[in-house]
Amino acid sequence: MGPLYLFELASSQARYLELRQSTIATNVANANTPGFKARDVEPFNKVLDSTPVRLATTSPSHMQLSAAESDTRATAKKDSWDVVHSGNSVSLEQEMIKGSDVSRDYSMNSAVVRSFHRMLLSSAKT
Numbered sequence: 742m743g744p745l746y747l748f749e750l751a752s753s754q755a756r757y758l759e760l761r762q763s764t765i766a767t768n769v770a771n772a773n774t775p776g777f778k779a780r781d782v783e784p785f786n787k788v789l790d791s792t793p794v795r796l797a798t799t800s801p802s803h804m805q806l807s808a809a810e811s812d813t814r815a816t817a818k819k820d821s822w823d824v825v826h827s828g829n830s831v832s833l834e835q836e837m838i839k840g841s842d843v844s845r846d847y848s849m850n851s852a853v854v855r856s857f858h859r860m861l862l863s864s865a866k867t
Contacts, residue, residue, distance in 0.1 A: 751854045775827040
């Protein structure tokens with residue numbers, strides 16, 4: 742059995758979510774600052790794209806993916822949020838949506854780690 746990188750990946754995502762939440766909080770805090778430009782961090786899937794995981798074919802009955810099917814990267818569409826007269830580009834609605842996404846991602850990350858931890862503990866008991 743090879744090394745398990747799930748905890749390392751979950752830790753990396755938790756650090757990413759912490760940075761993104763901090764960036765969102767900064768945007769919200771400066772919502773009324775003239776000329777402030779809203780910021781966001783690069784999507785976490787860029788981290789995953791830089792460390793590709795290859796699927797192993799261990800049986801002749803496994804299906805083979807074509808090159809087009811194996812590339813699962815999606816292209817992100819740029820959102821066009823209005824810049825107000827003061828030059829501020831912060832949209833509180835967009836920031837709240839981002840905050841909700843961070844909360845959901847953190848909950849999912851925690852649930853996966855908790856489940857994997859329980860599975861490791863149960864396998865160690867037997």
